[in-house]
Amino acid sequence: MRPSLIVHGGAWDIPDEAVAACRDGMRRALEAGWAILSRGGAALDAVEAAIVVLEDAPVFDAGTGSHLNLDGRVECDAIVMDGATLRAGAVAAVQRIRNPIRLARKVMENSPHMMLVGEGAERYAKDQGMAWCDPEELVTAAERAAWERCREEMHAAEHHRGHEQGTVGAVAVDREGRLAAGTSTGGTCCKLPGRVGDSPLIGCGCYADATAGGVSCTGHGEAIMKIVMAKTAADNLRRLADSDEKPAELAMLAAREAVRVLAERGRGTGGLILLDPGGNPGYAFNTPRMAYGLVDAQGAFLTGV
16 A cells, blocks of 8 residues: 655644744654655654654754753653554653653563653663663753743743644554554643653554554643543544545544544643544644644645644
8 A cells, every 4th residue: 555654743832933943844754754654664663763853853842852841851751652553662751862752662662561651761771772861962942941931930831932732743654554653742841840741641642553543642731631632533533434425534524523522621722643544644733833744645745834
């Protein structure tokens, strides 16, 4: 089958001055993932490669450029999931891992567990041959300045590039029909140390089931957790599969319905991207903007903010 790839860089009130950087990040993530898929590579490899690009881009809230917690430190979360086996690997509250998505995959493939957190996750990284980074290497001047203003003034959205959003993610289907999804985040600014949101939680910030579809979410984590949004969107895909509507329209409908539930039942804001088992893409958000990108049926890269 023809492979498919979709990525996101967070749903939030993206300012005009950040649009170009967000579009550039989306395109570079698509390039990294599509280089793998187009030569017959695996969906898991494509998802990891795309998210690594986004973790390394300071404009997004993941890896380098993550928001700082109340103590002024970065704490990152990430998850990756294989739609064929329903195996997932996740890490949370890691401070010394440059690319948390890579560690999440190692947890999935090499450990008997599905989630490791904090110091234990970092020790496992060392056991797996991953080098630690200095936590300060993940801190950007913009985020340090935002954190310092929060300490001196009222915590307000204008202090942040994204405030509570900016999470990144990717979903891919490869030539063999294998489906995978992943999500990575630095969480919310000035969060309590040890806070974990939706992103690394299976069914909340990410879900992949080859019989339904793959999903990556972004937005207000506590609200997303309330409605288990990624699983909700996947269930929407399954429920709509027998509809007479065109598959491409159904994928968009499934995404929009999940975001509607987020607003009405979760009382929150955010967005998501998804692919159905055939690789048809869908996305939706109820924030002013969401950074996203996908590869269309002709192989062209489409990005939106």
